[in-house]
Amino acid sequence: MNEKLESRLRAALRPVAPRDEFTRDLIARVAADRRSSFDARSAHGRRPRARGWWLSAGMAASLLVAAGIQHRLQERHERERGLEARREVIEALRVTSQKLNLVYEVIKNQSSSPADDKPGV
Amino acid sequence: MTGGEALAYPVRFAGDTLTLNEAAPGFSDEQLGKARAGEAAALASLIQAHQRSVYSLALRMLGTRDLAEDLTQDVFMQLSSNLKSIESNTHLKFWLRKVTSHRAIDQLRRRARIETMPLDEEITPSSTVDHGDPLLQRHLRLLLLNLSPPARAVLLLRYQEDLDPIDIAKTLDMPINTVKSHLKRSLEILRQETPNPAPVRCEGKST
Secondary structure, three states, X not given: OHHHHHHHHHHHOOOOOOOHHHHHHHHHHXXXXXHHHHHHHHHHHOOHHHHHHHHHHHHHHHHHHHHHHHHHHHHXXXXXXXXXXXXXXXXXXXXXXXXXXXXXXXXXXXXXXXXXXXXOO | OOOOOOOOEEEEEOXXXXXXXXXXXXXXXXXXXXXXXXXXXXXXXXXXXXXXHHHHHHHHHHOOHHHHHHHHHHHHHHHXXXXXXXXXXXXXXXXXXXXXXXXXXXXXXXXXXXXXXXXXXXXXXXXXXXXXXXXXXXHHHHHHOOOOHHHHHHHHHHHOOOOXXXXXXXXXXXXXXXXXXXXXXXXXXXXXXXXXXXOOOOOOOOO
């Protein structure tokens, strides 16, 4: 009895196909949905916000690097100017020292010459 | 495969071992991969291979063609968004049955009563083989609509989808004993409400 009812149920509940137009519409809708989700995902990859963030970060980094380079160049320039000034001072001292030596020699020669001018004394 | 047969092969996903029927013929795991990658032809094959099962479940759960078509569309749209999580064709069949049954039960619970049509549109058999008395089959389908939504889903998964009680329990997230008691009670109701067709007698007039 049970088996008979079960076989009747199986016959009554055979899967049925939907209308052809419905299948066509369904395929079109699902395909369109997949396409739009793919597009959305691609657009998500190129988010303007993310691009803006990277742009700002890049600009900030460039400014920092430029400021650092400028600071280094200025430092080097000032050091070179200091060295140049030092060289000039040393040169001036050297020249002054030479002049003083000359003066010293002249004075020394002048002070020793009167004795030499009186022969036979 | 008949309902009482052993199941085809075990499959593991989501930490659970399932033994389900063979995957839908005409649709391979390779095609599933292509559908996941967004290939339109593979996606169309997927829908064509599985729509009959989804639509029939929806139709017999909800009782009208319009509601069944809406539900079938919703299920395939949901599948489209979840296609990445589908691991195999067997998983796909399990997922489709589960989502269709749960959505139909929820829909029936939300509406106290859905005005049902006599299901005339479904008398379009998939083959020309004689499957018995069409009036009796229509009567059985109408009786099915009087069962509670979970009992209806259990009966459909058993006799339309050929699942055994273990797989029905997994599909509907229901204890196995509840599935068995639904089956027993529903068959009893159907037996009481189904008339036994009287044997046809050929009476010839003899002179």
